[in-house]
Amino acid sequence: MKKIFFIAFLLVSLTSFAQLTSEQIDELANKTLKTFNVPGIAVAVIKDGKVVHSKGYGVRSLKTNEPVDENTLFGIASNSKAFTTTALGILIDEGKLKWDDKVTKYLPNFKMYDPYVTKEFTIRDLVTHRSGLGLGSGDLMLWPDGTDFTPTELVNNLRYLKPTTSYRNNFEYNNVLYVTASEVVAKISGKSWANFVQERIINPVGMLNSVSDVNTLKENANVIDPHVPTDGKLVIIPRYNKHIFDGAAGIYSSVHDMSKWALVQLNNSKLADGKNLLSEEQHKELTQLQTIIPANTKAPYNTHFSGYGLGFFLSDIKGYKQVSHTGGLEGNVTQFTLIPEIGLGIIVFTNQQSGSAFSTITNTIKDSYLGVATKDYLKIYSERESETFKTHEKTMAEAFAIAKEDFNFPFAGKYKDNWFGEIILxxxxxxxxxxAKRSKNLKGQILSYKDNTYIVKWDNRSLIADAFITFENKGKKATMKAISDYTDFSYDFQDLEFHKIVTKGGKK
Structure with a gap:
């Protein structure tokens, strides 16, 4: 009771229109740590060309209890996407490609499911989430960590991913096409995406501790461990280290270094030495609306448009243009927000996968600069998160209440999906x-459920992705889907279509 009252008192005290002080941000961050059970958070605020707050809270890892500071490295995940589009913009400035060049000009093996789409698909299409593929389609080649696909295989396998909407008609977030874009960068530049981004973007911006490839982190680096809520407690998991994900989610950075990135963005791509990272034309192109997302027009932000640019989400809030992105790896989520017209940048990194934590901090700080009477975001998001998780737990409990270990399973054998490869039951x-032959973490026990539908309970309980598998046509075909809507969209089981492998002798 006292704790809840204090949180409410704190946030009521922030409802004035004064900008939050560093001390108030300290209070907010520490309360957010406790409310959402996050071990460590880092926060930076940029205003009018200066970093006015940059600080860490909590610990990097529950294993070491070393403190988070402004230089602690987090996986920025999908905030890496803007580095990929910036890399393309640099190559465009150099006259080496154009946004509307066809992808096949640079990657002859590129092929989508529909021949027409293959022929028309442009570099711009790769990075604007309008391909016609479904949400997260193909992500199981990247996720969870432990897959053995190469970028070349990923590009080759795009031809097997069936669209769910018309080409260029809808926004559907996609990672594998950003990996494809990183292959374009490599093909044109003659360097790997990681080397190009490190040399041409990260180093010139002055992000001295950041790396474009997690495998280049020093052994004693000031870096977080990811934490995942598992069976009622936080579990430390290995950092994602698969090189294939780099162009979509590969960078490790700190709020100190990302403040420099924010300053460059807020200063029209001008570096500290006065040189330009990108031309003014290409800088503007990155934050022009490319793909429309339906807007949610209501107080306090009164957003009238929303969409995606080139590596950034775009919207209007209280009459100002907002440029932002979030990022998520298992056990590690981030948020990067800019409001260029008022010279504001807000960066929040966490080493637990609660998006509610970064939303609470970002929105509270943002409201204070917009002159908005801030809401009690701690209460709003904690209640929302609690309800969502209760629904998830109820769904899982109902499924496992039916599940049985002792049953006759007539569908044992090998199956194959065109893009994901083989599984063995x-x-x-x-x-x-x-x-799964090509994803070592996708291994688990099969339980009986209903009729020809079974449950796959993953051995790695931190995945939070138990799935149904259903057999059709006397076991010749199998499809899958996540049991719970709480499961991350990158577990795109619904895109799989397995067919039983028949040997030359006719045996299955």
Whole structure:
């Protein structure tokens, strides 16, 4: 009761239109840590060309209890996408490509499911989430960590991903096409995406501690461990280290370094030495609306338009243009927000996967600069998160209440999906198991559910992605889907279509 009252008192005290002081941000961040069970948070605020706040809270890892500071490195995840579009913009400034060049001009093996789409698909299409592919389509080649796909294989496998909407008709967030864009950067520049971004963007911006490839982190680096709520407690998991994800989500940075990135963005791509990272034309292009997203027009921000540019989400809030992005890896989420017209930047990184934590801090700080009477975001988001998780727990409990370990399973054998590869369903010591050949973390026990539908319970309980598998046509075909809507969209089980492998002798 006292704790809730104090949180309410704190936020009521912030409802004046004065900009938050560093001390108030300290209070807010520390309360956010406790409310959302986040071990560590880092926050930076940029205003009118200066960093007015840059600080860490909590610990990098529950294992070491070393403190988070402004130089602690986090996986910025999808905030890496703007670095990919900036890399393309640099190559455009150099006259080496154009946004509306066809992808096949640079990657001859590029092919989408529809031949017409293949022929018309442009560099711009790669980075604007309007391909016609569904949300997260193909992400199982990247996610969870432990897959063995190469970028070349990923590009080749695009031809097997079936569209869910018309080409250029809808916004559907997609990672694999950003990986494809990073291959374009590599092909044109003659360098890997990681090397190009490090040399041409990260170093010139002055992001001295940031890396474009997690595998280049020093052994004693000031870096977080990711934490995932698992069976009622926080579990430390390994940092995502698969190189294939770089162009979509590969950079590790700190709020100190990302403040420099924000300053460059707020200063029209002008670097500290007076040189331009991008031409004014290309800088503006990155934040022009490319793909429309339906707007949610209501107080306090009164947003009338929303959409995606080139590596950034765009919207209007209280009459100002907002340029932003979020990023998420398992156990690590980030948010980057700019309001250029008032010279404002807000950066929030966390080492737990609660988006509610970064939203609480960002929105409270943002409201104080917009002159908006801020809401009690701690209460709003904690209640929303609690309700969402309760629904998830109820869904899972209902599914597992029906599940059985002791049953006759007639569908054992090998199956193959065109883009994901082979799985094997087998019996061992009286139990049945699912194992993906190309994704070592997708391994788990099969349980009976209903009729020809079964549950796959992953051995790695931090995945939060248990799935149904359903067999059709006497076991010749199998499809999957996540049991719970709470499961991250990158587990795109619904895009899989397995067919049983038949040997030359006719056996399955």
């Amino acid at each position: 087998y019996k061992k010591e009286g139990k049945y198991y699912f194992e």
